[in-house]
Amino acid sequence: MARVVVLGAGISGHTAALHLRRMLGKGDQVVVVSPNSKWNWIPSNIWVGVGKMTSDQVTFPLAPIYRRKGIEFHQALATALYPEGSSDVASPHVAITYTDPARVNESATLSYDYLINATGPKLNFAATPGLGPDGHTLSVCTAQHATETAARLAAVIERMRNGERQRLVIGVGHGTCTCEGAAFEYTFNVEHELRAAGVREMADVTYFTNEYELGDFGVGGMVFAQRGFETTSKMWTESLFRERGVHAVLQAHVEMIEPGVIHYEQLDGTKSTLEFDFAMLLPPFRGADLQAFDATGQEVSSEVFAPSGFMKVDANYAATPYEEWRAEDWPSTYESARFANVFGVGIAFAPPHQISRPRTSPNGTVITPAPPRTGMPSGVMGKTVALTIADRIKSGESVAPHKASMATMGAACVASAGVGLRNGSAAAMTMYPVVPDFQRYPETGRSLKDTFGEIGLAGHWIKYMLHLVFIYKAKARPLWFMIPE
Amino acid sequence: MDNANASIAAAPLPTGQTLRRRKNLLFQLWRFAAINVRMLTMITKGSH
Numbered sequence: 001m002a003r004v005v006v007l008g009a010g011i012s013g014h015t016a017a018l019h020l021r022r023m024l025g026k027g028d029q030v031v032v033v034s035p036n037s038k039w040n041w042i043p044s045n046i047w048v049g050v051g052k053m054t055s056d057q058v059t060f061p062l063a064p065i066y067r068r069k070g071i072e073f074h075q076a077l078a079t080a081l082y083p084e085g086s087s088d089v090a091s092p093h094v095a096i097t098y099t100d101p102a103r104v105n106e107s108a109t110l111s112y113d114y115l116i117n118a119t120g121p122k123l124n125f126a127a128t129p130g131l132g133p134d135g136h137t138l139s140v141c142t143a144q145h146a147t148e149t150a151a152r153l154a155a156v157i158e159r160m161r162n163g164e165r166q167r168l169v170i171g172v173g174h175g176t177c178t179c180e181g182a183a184f185e186y187t188f189n190v191e192h193e194l195r196a197a198g199v200r201e202m203a204d205v206t207y208f209t210n211e212y213e214l215g216d217f218g219v220g221g222m223v224f225a226q227r228g229f230e231t232t233s234k235m236w237t238e239s240l241f242r243e244r245g246v247h248a249v250l251q252a253h254v255e256m257i258e259p260g261v262i263h264y265e266q267l268d269g270t271k272s273t274l275e276f277d278f279a280m281l282l283p284p285f286r287g288a289d290l291q292a293f294d295a296t297g298q299e300v301s302s303e304v305f306a307p308s309g310f311m312k313v314d315a316n317y318a319a320t321p322y323e324e325w326r327a328e329d330w331p332s333t334y335e336s337a338r339f340a341n342v343f344g345v346g347i348a349f350a351p352p353h354q355i356s357r358p359r360t361s362p363n364g365t366v367i368t369p370a371p372p373r374t375g376m377p378s379g380v381m382g383k384t385v386a387l388t389i390a391d392r393i394k395s396g397e398s399v400a401p402h403k404a405s406m407a408t409m410g411a412a413c414v415a416s417a418g419v420g421l422r423n424g425s426a427a428a429m430t431m432y433p434v435v436p437d438f439q440r441y442p443e444t445g446r447s448l449k450d451t452f453g454e455i456g457l458a459g460h461w462i463k464y465m466l467h468l469v470f471i472y473k474a475k476a477r478p479l480w481f482m483i484p485e
Numbered sequence: 486m487d488n489a490n491a492s493i494a495a496a497p498l499p500t501g502q503t504l505r506r507r508k509n510l511l512f513q514l515w516r517f518a519a520i521n522v523r524m525l526t527m528i529t530k531g532s533h
Contacts, residue, residue: 214489238496250487266487376528410527425507428520430527450527456507458516462524484528 001027002393005094005112007078007288009034009062011042011375012346013118015382015485018476021069023390031072031110035099037061039474040143043375044467046182048146049280050189051154052419055143058467060475069476074110075100078119078288081304082109083339084295092341114389117311117336117344118382121285124174128283130257131173137257137279140186149280153190156278160199166277168194169262171208173281175253175367179374180209181217183282184237185415190280191244192418192425206247206274208262208281210367212359214238214248217413218369220356222431223444224452230444233429236453240417240427249274251359253367254281269362285347285370287311292338303338311344312337315352322357327407327437329353334385335401343385346378355435376411377434379485380404407435410450414463417455426459 002024006017009032021030038059047053066073076096083092091111098106123141125132132139138152139145156166170187172180187207194200207214215221215233222233241248251267262274262281287309292301306312313336316329329352336342344350355371373381384404391399410432417425430452436445444451473480499507506512 214493235496238493239498241493242496243498246493248487248489248493250489252487410530412524412527422510423508428524430524432527432530450523450530452523454516454520456513456516457510458513458520461513461517462520484525 001029002113003029003031003111004114004116004389005031005033005110006116006118007033007094008118008120008346008348009036009039010118010120010346010378012120012348012378012382013116014039014062014474015379016116016118016345016386017071018069019383019386019481020390021071022481023386024393026070028393029072030070031074031112032062032066033074033076033078033094033096033110034062035075035077037063037075037100039065041467041471041474042141043463045140045143045146046185046189046416047419048143049140049149049153049186050193050419051150055147059143060471065474065476074098074108076108078290081115081290081292081342083115083292083342086293086295086297113341113393115342116382116385116389117290117342117348118346119288119290119348121347122288122309123283124286125283128173128254128257131254131281132283135257136259137173137281139282140182140280141282152278153193157194157197157199159277160194160202161197163202165202165204167204167206167275169206169208169274169276169279169281171249171281172210173254173257174284175210175365176370177210177282177284178218178370178372179282180211180369181372181413181415183207183209183280184217185417186280187246188240188244188415188417188425189419191246200245204247205245206249207241208249208252208274210252210369212251212267212356214241214250216356216369218354218356218372219431219434220436220445222429222446222451222453223448225448226452230448233453240455251367253361253365257281265361265363265365265367267359267361267367287348287350300338304336306350308350310350311348313344313349315350317350317352320353325353327405327433327435327439330405330407330435332403332405332408333388333401334381340397343389345381345385347373349373349381371435373406375413376485377406377409380409383485405435407433407437409433414459414466416460416463418460420460421464422457424457424460425455426463427453427455428459428462429453
C-alpha cells in the first residue's frame with residue numbers, strides 16, 4: 001500500500017490527485033492538503049471582477065468531491081517537509097497546520113511515499129508597498145478579491161454616470177510579475193462593460209505592464225502566419241488597443257502605491273507617477289512558505305527551493321545569458337533536485353529563467369515578466385507526475401518518469417475581451433511550444449503552423465465552453481478524464 | 486519613457502468587414518469549430 005500526498009488543490013494539484021485516484025488501487029491512499037475549502041476556476045475570475053459571474057459560479061467545495069472519489073482531504077497549510085523523516089517520525093512526512101474552522105491552528109504530520117508540491121503561488125502583495133486589497137489597489141486573483149473588485153467597478157461606473165470623469169488603470173504591480181494575459185483580459189472586459197454601461201467616453205483606461213512591448217504576455221511574444229505574411233502578437237495587440245481606445249504604459253516596475261497614485265520606474269530609468277480612481281494590479285508571485293529539513297533536523301530549504309520559494313526540479317538552473325538559453329533548460333519530469341520521491345508542479349516549480357528577454361533598468365531594477373505556467377501547462381504537469389507516480393507504485397521505483405516539458409508542450413490561451421453570447425469577444429491564441437526552441441524552429445522559436453491568434457465572438461464561446469468543461473472535469477463527473485488538460 | 490501610445494496610434498485598424506465578420510454568427514460558428522480543431526491538434530502534438 002502506498003500513500004501519495006498532494007500539497008495544493010489548484011489546477012495542477014487537483015488534476016494530479018484525481019488522476020492518481022483513478023489509476024491507483026483501493027489499497028493505495030491519495031491525500032490532498034489545501035488551505036482553501038473550495039476549488040476555483042481562476043480564468044473566470046475575470047468575469048466575477050466585472051460582475052458578470054458570481055463567486056459561486058467559479059468555485060465549488062472540494063470536500064464532497066474528495067469524499068465521493070475516496071481521496072483524503074485536509075484543509076490545512078503545509079509548513080515543512082521532512083523527506084528523510086525526523087527524530088519523531090521515521091518515514092518521510094510533511095508538517096501541516098489546519099485552516100479548517102473545526103481544527104483551526106491545530107498541527108499534524110502526514111507521512112508519504114510520494115509527495116507532490118502543487119502549492120501554487122503566494123500572492124506577494126508585500127513586494128510593493130501599498131499594493132493589493134489591503135493597500136490601495138484591487139485584485140482578481142481570488143474569487144473573493146474579484147467580487148470586491150466588481151463592487152468597486154460598479155461604484156466607478158456610477159460616478160461616471162453622474163458626470164465624473166474616471167481614470168482606470170489595470171495591469172501588474174511589480175517589475176517581475178507574471179499573468180500579463182489576465183491583466184490584458186480584465187482591461188478589455190472592463191472596457192467592454194464601460195461601453196455597455198454607456199459611460200465609455202467618461203473613462204481613461206490604461207493598461208500598465210512590465211512587458212517590453214504589447215503582446216509579449218511573458219512568453220517573449222508570438223509570431224503568427226496570416227494571409228501569407230508573418231505578423232506579430234505586438235502588432236495584433238496594438239491594433240486591439242487602438243480599436244478600443246486603451247492607452248498603455250510599458251516596461252514599468254511599480255515602486256510604491258499611495259492612495260490614488262502609482263509611483264513607477266521604467267526601463268530607461270525614468271521615474272514617474274500615474275494617478276487613478278480605480279486600479280486593478282496583479283501582484284508578483286513567490287513560492288509557498290515551506291521549509292525543508294534533512295534526517296538530522298538540519299534545514300535544507302536552500303537545496304530544495306530557489307530563493308523565490310519555488311521548488312527546484314530537473315531544470316538547468318545555471319545562470320546563463322539569454323543568448324545561451326536552450327529548450328533543454330526546462331524541466332520535464334518535475335522530480336525534486338534533491339529528493340526523488342518529491343515533485344514540484346504548476347506554479348510551484350522553479351523555472352530555470354524567464355521566457356521573455358531579461359531586462360534591467362540603469363538603476364538595477366529587473367523589469368521582465370516571469371514565465372507563465374498556469375492553466376493548461378499546470379494541468380499537463382499534474383497529470384504527467386501522477387502517471388510517473390502510479391507507474392512507480394505499480395512497477396517499482398526504477399520505472400522511467402513520464403515527461404512533459406514546457407519546451408515540448410503547446411498551450412491554448414483564450415483572452416476574453418468582453419462577455420456576451422451575441423456581442424462578446426475574445427482573442428483565441430495557441431502557441432507551440434510554450435518555451436521557444438530556436439534550434440528546432442530557427443526563425444521564430446515556435447511552429448508557425450501551430451501558433452496562431454484570432455479575435456472574435458467564437459473566442460468568447462470557447463472561453464465560456466472551457467469554463468463549463470473544466471468545472472465539469474474538476475467535479476470529476478462521468479468520463480471527466482476524457483477531457484484533455 | 487516608452488513609446489507605447491505612439492506605436493498604438495500607428496497600429497492598423499480592422500476594416501469594417503473584419504469587424505462585421507468578428508460578430509457574424511454563421512462565420513463565427515465556423516471559426517468556433519475550426520479553432521477548436523486547431524487547439525486539439527496542437528494539444529495532441531505535446532509530449533504528454
